Amino acid sequence: xxxxxxxxxxxxxxxxxxxxxxxxxxxxxDQPACAGWFPTTISQETVVQATLxxxxxxxxxxxxxxxxxxxxxxxxxxxxxxxxx
Amino acid sequence: MMNLxxxxxxxxxxxxxLQRQPVTALAYAFSWLDPFHxxxxxxxxxxxxxxxxxxxxxxxxxxxxxxALHALGEGTSGDRLEHLLLDAxxxxxPAPLDxxxxxxxxxxxxxxxxxxxxxxxxxxxxxxxxxxxxxMAGDGEPLDSDTAATxxxxxxxxxxxxxxxxxxxxxxxxxxxxxxxxxxxxxxxxQEDIYENGMDLPDWSPADLAFLNDCQDEADQIIExxxxxxxxxxxxxxxxxxxxxxCHLIRSTLGKKGHHEPDxxxxxxxxxxxxxxxxxxx
Numbered sequence: 001x002x003x004x005x006x007x008x009x010x011x012x013x014x015x016x017x018x019x020x021x022x023x024x025x026x027x028x029x030d031q032p033a034c035a036g037w038f039p040t041t042i043s044q045e046t047v048v049q050a051t052l053x054x055x056x057x058x059x060x061x062x063x064x065x066x067x068x069x070x071x072x073x074x075x076x077x078x079x080x081x082x083x084x085x
Numbered sequence: 086m087m088n089l090x091x092x093x094x095x096x097x098x099x100x101x102x103l104q105r106q107p108v109t110a111l112a113y114a115f116s117w118l119d120p121f122h123x124x125x126x127x128x129x130x131x132x133x134x135x136x137x138x139x140x141x142x143x144x145x146x147x148x149x150x151x152x153a154l155h156a157l158g159e160g161t162s163g164d165r166l167e168h169l170l171l172d173a174x175x176x177x178x179p180a181p182l183d184x185x186x187x188x189x190x191x192x193x194x195x196x197x198x199x200x201x202x203x204x205x206x207x208x209x210x211x212x213x214x215x216x217x218x219x220x221m222a223g224d225g226e227p228l229d230s231d232t233a234a235t236x237x238x239x240x241x242x243x244x245x246x247x248x249x250x251x252x253x254x255x256x257x258x259x260x261x262x263x264x265x266x267x268x269x270x271x272x273x274x275x276q277e278d279i280y281e282n283g284m285d286l287p288d289w290s291p292a293d294l295a296f297l298n299d300c301q302d303e304a305d306q307i308i309e310x311x312x313x314x315x316x317x318x319x320x321x322x323x324x325x326x327x328x329x330x331x332c333h334l335i336r337s338t339l340g341k342k343g344h345h346e347p348d349x350x351x352x353x354x355x356x357x358x359x360x361x362x363x364x365x366x367x
Contacts, residue, residue, distance in 0.1 A: 027114070037096065040158065048148055048155065051118040051151035
């Protein structure tokens with residue numbers, strides 16, 4: 001089995017498709033360029049829905065990070081030299 | 086020298102750059118729509134009521150949190166913002182808030198309990214309940230709260246078999262309210278009791294809020310039922326007479342050796358003049 005490097009692992013994760021969030025779409029696409037830091041011409045209903053989705057996404061990510069931080073060491077069948085004991 | 090036009094252009098360029106990479110775009114979106122995710126503010130110890138409100142709403146009412154941030158982004162502030170937020174928040178609470186500042190005292194609720202019968206101001210404080218206490222006492226001395234509770238317990242036991250949809254259920258709830266025996270804290274205790282006895286009050290969390298909303302709804306239903314029972318005793322001579330008779334029977338057995346439960350009977354239903362001495366449904 002070929003060895004996997006830390007860079008390979010990072011590239012694998014970085015290659016994952018970006019999550020589709022309404023909040024990210026509010027910046028670009030057909031939205032008019034905003035004069036300030038944030039868009040101001042978007043309806044309240046759209047902003048609220050995007051916020052709810054973003055909060056839910058942030059909560060899921062925080063929960064996943066919490067679970068990962070508590071993982072026990074496991075024996076990998078794939079050798080990654082940077083993490084060799 | 087850098088002028089305003091240059092500054093605005095720089096702002097636009099920075100914003101544009103931030104949106105090009107997924108990670109920075111995501112951070113940018115959070116800073117706009119969910120800044121509390123990044124800031125991890127601890128508004129608990131601060132003095133800013135709006136920050137505290139936003140922190141609570143993010144946990145318990147995310148849509149209201151988003152609405153509040155949107156209103157802030159549009160420049161709404163001061164009294165108008167507070168009215169806007171309270172109008173949206175109050176229907177979601179067990180009891181309404183008068184100001185955002187009150188959020189710091191915890192989830193608002195309305196305790197509906199009555200003071201002890203031993204309270205010298207009972208008759209003045211509860212002019213409609215005082216006659217019920219007198220009917221329970223009969224011709225003797227006013228009842229102390231322990232004796233009243235004993236009588237109420239026996240009466241409730243005799244009324245319960247008639248079922249939740251009966252007039253008897255309303256009278257049982259009146260007695261539970263009067264004697265603090267409903268099992269619902271908001272019915273059995275006054276607001277003062279709850280604060281002075283050091284009871285653990287619910288936190289601003291979705292679970293505690295849901296629990297307190299359910300508790301308040303149940304309390305409101307019990308009191309509504311109890312008031313129907315009270316109105317029946319006030320207006321229906323047959324029910325009032327039977328109530329007094331049953332109280333007399335219970336009092337006559339109190340403290341006697343070989344105490345046994347008296348055989349209590351109640352009018353059959355809610356209609357005036359209905360047949361007396363009806364047995365509860367099987």
